[in-house]
Amino acid sequence: MNIRLLIFLLFSVTGFAQENKFPTAKTDSIINAIQLPKIPSYQVSVEKLGAKGDSVSNSKPFFDKAMALCKKNNGGTIVVPKGIYLLNGPIHFVSNVNLKIEKGAKIKFSDKPEDYLPMVLTSWEGTMLYNYSPLIYAYDCKNIAITGEGTIDGEGGKTWKTFKAKEGKGKELSREMNHTNVSLIDRKFGTGYFLRPQMIQFFKCSNILIENVRIENSPFWCVHLLKSESITIRGISYKSLNYNNDGIDPEYAKNVLIENVTFNNGDDNVAIKAGRDHEGRANSATPSENIIIRNCNFKGLHGVVIGSEMSAGVKNVFVENCKTVGYLKRGIYLKTNADRGGFIKNVFVRNIQLDEVEDCLYITANYHGEGKGYQSEISNVFFSDISCNKASASGIVIQGFADKKIKNISLNNIEIKSAKNAISSTNADNVILNEVFIGEKATVPSAAK
Structure with a gap:
């Protein structure tokens, strides 16, 4: 072997070995870059506006009114007091709002697909399209939060659950549109295509906090962080065991802290994604990056997953101090295939008990x-x-x-x-x-x- 090549290989291997130390300085810099939302002092109670926590009356008009009042006041806190509030349709956020679900309160969404029309711009398994509105949806917002010790129930185990067996046509059409670069305005799904909505989706948002709430019974993915950045998710818990109930899906996401979360999901606990196939590769300027997962309890299908929709690339992922509280199929799972392209690099995992x-x-x-x-x-x-x-x-x-x-x-x-x-x-x-x-x-x- 050429002596210069030998020296280069020895230097490369030695340099790689030295990188093995968990880069705490890098994780500290990511955390310092994440901003918590700044919420104005204005507060409004949905109960005082007329919502009845009786699990029967439709409270959506009063939640909509509370959001409109917050918009008028440039933001504020929407208080959901003790009770079960039925919502026949989605919550659509505006900027500078905290949805505070107090202890003993539950928001229970209807499971009638028509309640989640008109369609909104969203994403489904890595492809951008128009579909049913996520149950809680924010688009192009800043400074938004969901806090409190209450529960969000997506009622996903009945009507939505039946969609799984019927989704094939819509799923394949969405992928064909991805591969053939069909114009976004022509990617309209909704009624007849059986693509289930996400429970919570923050799309093109920044300065996000989800803290302490409990998430149950999602129709599809539970928390989808799409093209968003500066995100903190902490102290939340799950019991969501329907099909494809991923816990947290950062996608084209940047600067994310996930900590002290107790998972119990019917699919991946955390699944880091970055778009699918041709569309994902076209968005290579916005990979998913700088994601920290720590002090979490895993339970479900897989603990931490990267992929398989990761075509724009995933880098700088840090997982530490986590353990299982039940069975997992796989602990840490990096998955891609020869349709995806892109990259997975700079992944650090330490102190995991399975x-x-x-x-x-x-x-x-x-x-x-x-x-x-x-x-x-x-x-x-x-x-x-x-x-x-x-x-x-x-x-x-x-x-x-x-x-x-x-x-x-x-x-x-x-x-x-x-x-x-x-x-x-x-x-x-x-x-x-x-x-x-x-x-x-x-x-x-x-x-x-």
Whole structure:
């Protein structure tokens, strides 16, 4: 080997190894860049406007009136006192508003699809389109919050649940429109296409806070942070077990702090996304980046996922001090395929405690074995201080392509007490293992008899 090449390779590997330390200075700078919303002092109670927390009367007109009064006063706090408030339709935010759901209060949305018309500009599984309004929706707003110790119930387990079996036509049409660059104004879905709305969607918003509330029974994704930035989500809890009930989906999102969240979801707990296929790649100037997930309790399908819709790219993701409180299929899951393109890079995961999973750590560039022509770049992924009691399938999986290898994966201080399969690594360069134990730890070799 050429001596210069050898020196370069040694320098590169050494430099990569030195990067393994969790970059607290970077996470501190992200947190310092995140601004909490500034809410004016004006307050209005929906009860005083005429809303009845009797679970039967339609309170939507009074919530709409409260939002209009806040707009007139350049913002304020909408107070939802104790009671169950039925809303036959969505809440649409304006800027500078805090929706405060007090302890003992519940907002319960109707499950009649016609209540969520007219359609609004939204996104569905990574493709921009017009569809039913999310149940709580904000577009192009600043300084918005949902706080309090009350509950938001999306009533997703009845009518909306039946949409899952019927969504195929609409889903495939949306993807075809994505791939053929159909004009956005012509991407109209809603009635007859069975694409369920998200429960909460903040679209092109900034300075967002969601704090302490409980989220239950969403029709689709629970909290969708679309093309938004400067976001804090903390102290919230879930019981949302319907189809595709992802907990939090940052998509084209920047500067996000997710902390002290107790998940219990029918799908991914956190799924970081960045658009799908052709449309996503066209938005490569706005990847999802600078996302911190810490001190959370995972329960559901997967803990933290990146992908599979990540075509604009995902970078600078930091996960630390999290644990499971029940079964997960996979702990940390990075997934993309040859339809996506884009990149996943600079992912740091440390101090994670998993109980029983199917797979502990899983990185694949060949999700569902789909696609061609747009292989993704996956590089610079650092796992450290991770424990798992049992992996019923695999401890660690890394799957690249022969002509597009996954690069620079560091595994440091990993202990998986039991796994059917220990490690499966294909088409990966520069995978560094240090203090990795799968199964029983080996001791000194026994003497010959």
